[in-house]
Amino acid sequence: xxxxxxxxxxxxxxxxxxxxxxxxxxxxxxxxxxxxxxxxxxxxxxxxxxxxxxxxxxxxxxxxxxxxxxxxxxxxxxxxxxxxxxxxxxxxxxxxxxxxxxxxxxxxxxxxxxxxxxxxxxxxxxxxxxxxxxxxxxxxxxxxxxxxxxxxxxxxxxxxxxxxxxxxxxxxxxxxxxxxxxxxxxxxxxxxxxxxxxxxxxxxxxxxxxxxxxxxxxxxxxxxxxxxxxxxxxxxxxxxxxxxxxxxxxxxxxxxxxxxxxxxxxxxxxxxxxxxxxxxxxxxxxxxxxxxxxxxxxxxxxxxxxxxxxxxxxx
Amino acid sequence: xxxxxxxxxxxxxxxxxxxxxxxxxxxxxxxxxxxxxxxxxxxxxxxxxxxxxxxxxxxxxxxxxxxxxxxxxxxxxxxxxxxxxxxxxxxxxxxxxxxxxxxxxxxxxxxxxxxxxxxxxxxxxxxxxxxxxxxxxxxxxxxxxxxxxxxxxxxxxxxxxxxxxxxxxxxxxxxxxxxxxxxxxxxxxxxxxxxx
Numbered sequence: 001x002x003x004x005x006x007x008x009x010x011x012x013x014x015x016x017x018x019x020x021x022x023x024x025x026x027x028x029x030x031x032x033x034x035x036x037x038x039x040x041x042x043x044x045x046x047x048x049x050x051x052x053x054x055x056x057x058x059x060x061x062x063x064x065x066x067x068x069x070x071x072x073x074x075x076x077x078x079x080x081x082x083x084x085x086x087x088x089x090x091x092x093x094x095x096x097x098x099x100x101x102x103x104x105x106x107x108x109x110x111x112x113x114x115x116x117x118x119x120x121x122x123x124x125x126x127x128x129x130x131x132x133x134x135x136x137x138x139x140x141x142x143x144x145x146x147x148x149x150x151x152x153x154x155x156x157x158x159x160x161x162x163x164x165x166x167x168x169x170x171x172x173x174x175x176x177x178x179x180x181x182x183x184x185x186x187x188x189x190x191x192x193x194x195x196x197x198x199x200x201x202x203x204x205x206x207x208x209x210x211x212x213x214x215x216x217x218x219x220x221x222x223x224x225x226x227x228x229x230x231x232x233x234x235x236x237x238x239x240x241x242x243x244x245x246x247x248x249x250x251x252x253x254x255x256x257x258x259x260x261x262x263x264x265x266x267x268x269x270x271x272x273x274x275x276x277x278x279x280x281x282x283x284x285x286x287x288x289x290x291x292x293x294x295x296x297x298x299x300x301x302x303x304x305x306x307x308x309x310x311x312x313x314x315x
Numbered sequence: 316x317x318x319x320x321x322x323x324x325x326x327x328x329x330x331x332x333x334x335x336x337x338x339x340x341x342x343x344x345x346x347x348x349x350x351x352x353x354x355x356x357x358x359x360x361x362x363x364x365x366x367x368x369x370x371x372x373x374x375x376x377x378x379x380x381x382x383x384x385x386x387x388x389x390x391x392x393x394x395x396x397x398x399x400x401x402x403x404x405x406x407x408x409x410x411x412x413x414x415x416x417x418x419x420x421x422x423x424x425x426x427x428x429x430x431x432x433x434x435x436x437x438x439x440x441x442x443x444x445x446x447x448x449x450x451x452x453x454x455x456x457x458x459x460x461x462x463x464x465x466x467x468x469x470x471x472x473x474x475x476x477x478x479x480x481x482x483x484x485x486x487x488x489x490x491x492x493x494x495x496x497x498x499x500x501x502x503x504x505x506x507x508x509x510x511x
Binding site: 012 | 371374375380405446453
């Protein structure tokens with residue numbers, strides 16, 4: 001072997017060892033940077049392909065579109081009222097929960113995003129969305145649409161983020177079966193070389209015998225995915241040696257996803273300035289679901305109790 | 316020397332371009348989910364035209380960018396239990412690219428003698444070998460040794476696509492070599508003395 005080749009091999013092996021030894025932070029930076037470099041190309045590709053919804057709308061009659069517009073406006077008004085009511089109720093529940101000393105609930109907001117690219121690697125697929133670090137998106141955040149959970153964010157660049165789909169076995173969700181005490185872990189399978197989408201719900205009781213058609217929803221255990229979001233429907237149940245396993249059909253058609261929401265938690269420093277500021281907060285978050293930190297609620301409850309005690313002492 | 320440097324820069328640019336164009340490559344459903352894998356084909360084509368050290372440098376660059384673009388990053392400290400299981404480590408493609416690149420280096424003498432068919436066939440074969448090794452890495456990490464028929468069909472059809480693309484890539488490299496005055500010993504074909 002020539003000396004120069006030997007030297008090149010040694011440098012190559014050293015470089016490879018350096019890459020394998022990178023810590024999480026460095027790996028995240030490399031992933032994010034490379035995604036950032038490719039984002040303009042992804043945006044161009046997305047622009048070239050165009051929006052199929054817009055293309056379909058162009059072919060429709062104006063009268064039909066106007067009717068649909070009126071109907072949607074009506075629905076939007078109803079949803080606004082419902083959202084206000086829902087937010088008020090949630091604030092009330094959280095206030096009472098915090099007074100009772102229940103655990104703090106995670107605050108979050110929904111960041112709307114659009115799919116700009118469907119990455120198809122050799123053995124798995126993922127989505128790239130048009131929201132990134134500048135919109136508050138970070139790795140490991142749940143992603144959903146109006147139908148159910150889609151997946152979670154993986155690498156994030158400044159203007160885009162990669163979404164690991166629910167059908168990927170890296171994306172595991174703690175779940176429970178509706179109207180049943182059964183709980184388990186839902187995960188996908190990407191390496192079978194088969195494009196058919198399938199989910200498996202593992203660690204169920206052997207004698208669960210869950211019927212087809214039952215809904216599988218997230219349990220909230222683990223704290224990443226919110227509780228109560230639909231994951232899919234049971235298609236089949238198999239009894240294994242140690243535990244039962246259900247085959248689940250995803251609720252969301254992942255090949256058709258275009259618009260979605262990233263669930264972004266509020267930072268710990270989210271200000272809480274008393275009961276009177278709740279309306280301000282509602283406005284700030286645009287009526288998006290959130291809750292009062294339990295510690296703050298407890299503090300307020302104690303202050304109120306202390307105040308009452310002082311008053312009675314005075315009397 | 317100048318030709319060597321210019322050719323190296325041009326090959327690197329071609330590789331970068333192939334990564335960008337890859338984003339526009341659709342999956343061919345009727346071909347069992349196969350697609351043109353431009354960076355791999357360009358890398359394999361370039362491997363027979365460059366020196367061993369530069370091939371290793373190209374393998375490092377291609378493997379790192381490929382992994383960073385296509386692997387999903389999941390932090391080890393993620394809240395999701397066992398979420399890192401089954402994921403390939405960043406950098407594994409560097410090793411795979413280096414292995415297939417080294418195999419391509421082995422047929423440089425054929426290329427220098429103008430036997431273009433060998434690099435073309437080897438590009439197809441090495442694309443298949445690369446995919447198979449990647450799949451083996453994956454199932455080893457997952458602990459699920461499955462070899463469905465569809466897997467072989469996908470690898471086969473992707474290799475065939477690489478085989479179709481390889482002559483174009485090799486022709487491009489030849490043109491770049493001529494422009495940059497880089498000697499790839501391609502005179503065999505022009506003199507019509509195959510194998511001599």
